[in-house]
Amino acid sequence: METEYTKQIRDKARELLENGTVECVIGYETGTDGINARPAFIYDPADVERLVFDNTCSHNLVKYLLNMKGKPTAVVVKGCDSRALNLLLAEKQLQRDNIYVIGVVCPGVVEWGWNKQSDKLQKRCVLCRQHTPLIHDILLGEPVTEEPPPDFTDVAEMEAMSSEERAAFWQEQVERCIRCYACRQACPGCYCIDCFVEQLDPEWVGIRIAPGENLMWNTIRAFHLAGRCVACNECERVCPVNIPLSLLNRKLEQEVLDLFDYRPGMSEDAIAPLITFKKDEKLGIGE
Amino acid sequence: MSADNGPRIIGFLCNWCSYAGADMAGTSRISYPSNIRIIRVPCSGRVDPMIIVKCFQEGADAVLVAGCHPGDCHYNEGNYYSRRHFALLRELLDFMGIDKERFRVEWVSASEGKRFSQIVSRFTEDMKKMGSREAV
């Protein structure tokens, strides 16, 4: 089935490049370890054979559209990626009409293992509720109709701990943070010209790498994605020191669902929950 | 502010209702513990969640945000937004080990001086019980 995807993607890519619909096709190609896929930017129909699709195609390619400066571009999107696409369209960072979306009904991708083929599905895929791209110009594969209900066991486990335990837990986690900002670079929702963490005036986060500053960074990173995170979980995948960022994202995902009955990136004109309101809603604040 | 005289509480008060409410507490001489330090903002909706997190990161024991009652916002809608922001933020902070109780959001109108002092008194009491935090 994956080889089938590969073939379809190559054909579509060739067609799009040849008839000039797009200038570039963003897809996946096999990486240097000969196993794991990496992003591929195909400008020449002759190169389309590089394109592949298999269960190592983890990257959220939508992020790269931000750099295409409005050039007509085709992009391969999985279910979660498509939510990111909706998000960026809603936030006016992309124009739908110069993007050709090759949607792939995603069977789930496996964990990253250098030089070795892993067969362990990524956490996000185990919990995935959006296998079928929400937005596409061509859809590869059979749409998945039955999606599982939300599962926040991991969050619940965390909440079972005492306040002190949680504090200690995160203390320990963020102490490892080297502030490389890979999480931010990989995140489709992070596209600020001048990220708050690198602003010197106001200095929201001290430049020094210290637990407090690290905690500030990781907290605000998560909060800036509250009601926006599409659960592609690239941030956690790319973290070199394995900070469980998904816990923060998913906690907020759950709260947003409970409080505002909202799932980010489900449509291209959705209004994020923090920039709208209901007059008579009860949120347990000031009541 | 010295930690020796109990919890360090930072209060963000909207200029139109709650700050006026605090003034009312003053003009009516309704006393409350002196731990709170008040920062005046135009609207509770001006209070950026980032600065709340900053307060805790830097070692504040507790933070109070007070704004107009829903429907009474001087800017019509400000407190509706802050209500959403802080509902989420409280959860996130709690999740990260900063107890919900340390971050309170209250609606205090310009005429509720008594209520303001009651809120601050209760808050200070609770925080004394909880004990102080360390900056991280």
Next chain:
Amino acid sequence: MSRIGVFICHCGTNIGGVVNVPEVVEAARHMPLVVFADENKYTCSEVGQASIRNAIAEHKLDRVVIASCSPRMHENTFRRTVAAAGINPYLLEMANIREHCSWVHSDSRDATSKAIDLVRMAVSKVARHEALFPRQIGLTKRALIIGGGVTGIQAALDIAAAGHEVVLVEKEPSIGGRMAQLDKTFPTLDCSACILTPKMVDVAQHPNITLLSYSEVVDVRGFVGNFEVDILRKAKMVDYDKCTGCGLCWQACPEKIPSEFNLGLGYRTAIYIPFAQAVPNKPVIDIANCRYENYRRWKETEQGPEPPQCRICEGVCPTEAIDRTQRDEIITEKFGAIIVTTGFKTFDHSVYGEYGSGKYPDVISSLQLERLMSAAGPTEGEVLRPSDGAHPRSVVFIQCVGSRDDKVNRPYCSKVCCMYTAKHAIMLKEHDPDVQCYVFYIDIRAGGKDFEEFARRAQDETGALYLRGRVSQIYQKDGKLVVLGEDSLMGRPVEITADLVVLATGMEASENAAEVAQKLNISYNAYNFLIEAHPKLRPVETQTDGIFIAGAAVGPRDIPDCVAHGSAAAVKAVALLSQDSLTTDPLTSVVDPMKCVGCFACREVCPFNAVEEQTTRDGRIIASINESVCKGCGLCVVACRPGAINLRGFTNQQLLSEVLTLVGR
């Protein structure tokens, strides 16, 4: 490097009595960038202000911190002070060490250390202030007055006299309000209608006044000098250009509806004017009760039996003024200033079970008695009891019904009841010498010119028996009312058999007061009375520039107070309207084009549509703020993740620095 001067105020002993001011001054001297610190007895006094001006010159100060009372009190005063000394008025910051410190903390040590913190915060903030410059905007030289009672009428006439256009909106078919319902007024006993109606006519005739009766304000947008107001004009079904007010129609109309104006004591017709001297003196059709309108409603569905048609009014009208095509319409008008005079309503006494829950016909409200006494009232001035039309001989008055009573959540005093009851006692005696009045009271509050004398007169001359105490029970027996109460001076229960009981029902904010206040964004208290910008020094202003309040909408008031209040509000409005342009507050949001990513979250959250699009040189579409529309709430700042928007006077940098002076580094 900025040079900051700090001035700590003793405010007499208000601050100095608790806060150790010299200690605060000493601490301030050692704060970063502070080159001068001093104390004043009264910083707001001329002496105090002079000392600031001198210090600025002497020490070349370029920023000033004043630690004294609430900035809501004196920020503008001191802005002028520093401006006079050549410093941009926005390079001032105040530390509130009175309302937020000395007045609420008794322990001198704590209060002092808190005061020092507050000063430190102000210093750190002022260091990050930038010079700001107000901008000039135009204004509409027209005033809107909401509510056509005596207060609104007075305000309208005064503004019109000053040469400005006024639109007076009244929800009833006629202006006049409560005062029009009164018979006589205390303490002079001159006829209410006789002194009010000429003013009402003046309103109708004044070239500068547009009267929109039977209309309501539905929406208010904009800001001082530039309000845009949607006004609902309810369908009158009468063409006022054709109508001469001859009265044939309401004499002919067969429908009888209890008269609101007479508080249910008499009847009016479906096409009606509320009372004889109504202004405008032209009728409206009460669509809910008009037979033909009822028939028209039926015609749409043809459900149920066919109601009678009528149209008699149309038949008798000599000028064909009845216009059935009229519909409710909403008009939009521009105003520079708005005065709210929505007045009051009387307390509904049916919540008092002990007074018969409003079920006893001969237990009436004092306003109903006014109607019974009025020569233009349902009984043409003869006081007859509602149940059987008999002349009451023994009348019991009960004070503080819906006033000074926590039980019904009305703890406040309604101010006028003591006096009008005295008036009633005197008037009743004049109507009928055989009347014996009894008055149950808590205290007699007769503060006011000639008031005490008047209240005495009621007791001494008319022989009204004043009993200090509450009534515990009223019940009907043998066609009379038995009143059980207590005489707390004699210390024993009293039982009086009365023909008529008059309840001195208190004043309440009118039912739509809160609604109007919300539309205008002005604050109101727990009882829906509007809140002044300052209870003593700004009694007719609100926290919203350009919106003024007056009369009983602000709190219980008698007629002279309301009139004075109306004139006061008028003066404020006139002062505003006589300017050629307004200076806007420069404390607005600004966009940093280099940081804006054009997500327009700011536009989503802005309550005032102040966010506009602009295209950068490199073709990006980004946000920009219309500064004359922006009111400086700062919602956009929070919505802006990239930190491209900042709020002047409350910048991220400033708030952060305040926090950091308190905690952490």
Next chain:
Amino acid sequence: MAQVKPDTGKQEPGRIYSYYPGCSQLATAEEYDVSARLVSRKLGIELRELENWICCGASAAHSTDHLLSLALPANTLKQAEEKGLPLAVPCAMCFSRLKFALHELENKDTRELVSRAIGKDVSTDVTVEPMLKILADDDIAIPLEKPLAGLKVACYYGCLLVRPPEVVNFDDAENPQTMERLMQKLGAEPVEWGLKTSCCGAGVAFPRLDVVLKLSYRILSLAKERGADCVAVACPMCHANLDMYQKDMKAKYGQKLDLPVLYFTQLMGLALGFSPRELLLNRHITNPLPMLRRKGLI
């Protein structure tokens, strides 16, 4: 007294109460207790009498010893709490005392004091409801067998059932309507009158009968004047004063009242088809039977 089992098989949940008859109901006001139990049973309301209930303190304790006036009801409340059921109380006085106790026990210090006094940890975790509220509950369907058609009733609550509101919080303190609604459901016609919560004189009868005569006469004469055939009461004390002294009133004020005073539960009983004997209607001093016969209700 034997526990009364409801005869209806269908037992709705929440219709089971602990029952506190109170002393009077076992003596002078037996008819109140009996009729209350009969009616409850008929309506499928199960009353489980507390085994060891004791006097509520009534009029004496609270005017002599404050602690005692709390300890006595607290003891009963403790039993009710242990049963975990709401407590049904017919007598207005008992109801008042129990509610007062609950009210004052809200205070921590008082609670500790009283706990020490009775040697048990008292809490306020129990609901006390007047029989009237329970039986007048609109959710309860009343299977009328003899509607009280044409019977004009003056509903009399007295002082204690509805006052002070912040303590008893039951109905409107000045113009209660519960009994009126109930009487309407029974087919009777409540009269509109003003003295339904005025004092009857209560225990003052013993030292100062004249006061009681004055107060009670005012009440009865008004009821009469408003056209009532009888007065419905929910308090044995009120009942005694209104029922017993009508002859003395005639002597003092010259008006022959002859106005039967019945417990509301007895009127319910009649409407539900119980016989006058079952309802002990023969125990009243002002005999109601002639009037009831006139009205064709028996």
